[in-house]
Amino acid sequence: MRRLIAFPCEEDQLLGSLDEADGTTGLLIVSGGNELRSGAHRGMAMLAATLAAEGTPVFRYDRRGVGDSGGANRGFRAARADLLAACGAFRREAPQVAALVAFGNCDAATLLAHHGRDAGIDRVLLANPWVVEPRDDLPPAPAIRAHYAARLRDPATWRRLLTGGVSIGKLIRGLRRISQNGPQNDPFTAGVLAAIAAWGTDARIILAEQDATAIAYADAARRAGIAPRTLTVRTASHSFARPADAAALAAAIRDLVTARE
Incomplete structure (x- = not known):
């Protein structure tokens, strides 16, 4: 069953969706950019329903100023409090959850890399991590x-x-x-890569092979000498929208959920 959950975040109220299941490992899905918790083409809502039917409780939420949540949208850099509030709500509403894993795409992956530990998350699957700040309208x-x-x-x-x-x-x-010089000397890039590296074996990466954001991450990670476990999907779809892409993403999340320390 899917339930809508309202919960506080500082002075505002957020709204999330809990796909209920009895499993003791819960999955938090964090939306990237200004995307709603349902995901592109409702991909995350469908994924949550599928995984819950298999026994994994799944929580999704809209951060402040996005979708059904109140407050001002200040972007992913200001979304640490939203992440912590969502994890707290998930644990309250699904008290059987003993381990918490999370998936995020693009800047949501960057948010998780920086603040997932603070939120009590045990393992992360980071898709196409955002590591290069745009300077114009050209790709990295x-x-x-x-x-x-x-x-x-x-x-x-x-x-x-x-x-x-x-x-x-x-x-x-x-x-x-x-x-131009590569992004390895950029403080933002270096900070994201250091945050990912700090997760050690608890972080896994999934990349859309032909996606510009994924290509920029792979180049920066190679230059920095970090090599977390990485799955590359042969697609240009940033959101893994094609059926084969979605299946690969679901398989990677299942692997994350069932992993043991």
């Missing part, structure tokens, strides 16, 4: 390099370049971005 340099490498292997790209089908201005901007 590693994603541009990967894109150009693939395009330059395609003869059609050269034909388009010769016939004016490729924007020279955009090409020059992309090449300039590639020539």
Whole structure:
């Protein structure tokens, strides 16, 4: 059964959804960006129902200023209190839960990396962690390099370049971005990578192979020399929206839930 749960967060009220089950390991799903707790195309709501039917209680919530929750939306950097409040509500409403694991995509993965331990979370599955702050409307340099490498292997790209089908201005901007220093010296990037590394074997990564955010993370992690257990899914879907992607994500979450310390 799915229940709606209202709970306080500082001066505001948040709303979450609990898919009930008898399992003693609970899953918290944290939405990234300004996404509602239902997820893209209701993907997280459907995932929660599936896992609960298999015995895993699942809690999802809208952070302040998003969806059904009150307050002002101040982004993921200001969402630590929301995360702690959601974990507290989950444990109150499902008192049989002895171990708590969490999944988050994009900046929700970054939030979990930084503050999951504070919330009493035991293990995390971090999807496409957000490690590079945007400086303009272009993707991160590693994603541009990967894109150009693939395009330059395609003869059609050269034909388009010769016939004016490729924007020279955009090409020059992309090449300039590639020539810039990597993100390894950026304090934000270094902080996220250090937070992920601090989880040790309790953190697992899942990446959408052709997603720009995932490519940027993989490049930054390689440069920093951190190598948490990582599953790469052959998809460009940031939210693992295709049926095969969703199945891979569900399998990774099941593995997280059933893992033993």
